[in-house]
Amino acid sequence: MFAAAFTVPGGKNQDSGIPIFLQGKIFNxxxxxxxxxxxxxxxxxxLFIGILTGSFAENDFLKSVPLKLxxxxxxxxxxxxxxxVAFCASLAMLLKGHQGVIVTAMSFASIPVIILVPLQLRLxxxxxxxTVLSK
Incomplete structure (x- = not known):
């Protein structure tokens, strides 16, 4: 995912090395x-590694560890x-004019968010x- 910052969607201009889609709002x-x-x-x-590897006192589990979590x-x-959002923006740049493909891909891209929210919301x-509301 983060290699995308160096291998930008659409490629680079052969003469200047500047990304082709640099002037577009979607590129921003x-x-x-x-x-x-x-x-x-x-x-x-x-943060997760810090929680796993930290040595905590008993009182830390009341405020400190839950706040870090x-x-x-x-x-x-x-x-x-x-x-x-980055995935959908890169698809929108590369597949300009193919709205059906873009909408389908964005729908599938939203599945992890849709799954993550209910699973983590209760926790x-x-x-x-x-921690925050307790006295």
């Missing part, structure tokens, strides 16, 4: 979504969403209630 959406996806996925991995889950969600709400 692609680049921003790709950067957000890289940042959020790296952040979530670092909450933040890691949010970063994971934003990572998946921004990855899907997210439970952690939020027990």
């Amino acid at each position: 959406v692609f680049i921003i979504a790709d950067a957000i996806s890289l940042f959020t996925s790296a952040t979530s991995v670092i 909450l933040f890691a889950l949010v970063m994971l969600f934003f990572s998946v969403v921004s990855m899907m 997210f709400i439970e952690i939020f209630k027990s």
Whole structure:
């Protein structure tokens, strides 16, 4: 996914080396979504590894660890969403004029987000209630 920042959709101009779709709005959406996806996925991995490898005291499991888990889950969600946005933007650039293919591909691309939200929402709400809303 992140190799897409170097091998941009549509390729590069042979003379200047500048991406062909550089002036398009969809290209800007692609680049921003790709950067957000890289940042959020790296952040979530670092947070999950920190939770797994950290040595915590008993009291840390009341606030510190659940808050880290909450933040890691949010970063994971934003990572998946921004990855899907980057994928859809690259398809929209490459398949311009083929609306049926674009809509079908975007529908399939949204399946991971649709699956992730219900699976993680209950855990997210439970952690939020027990840490942020508790006294």
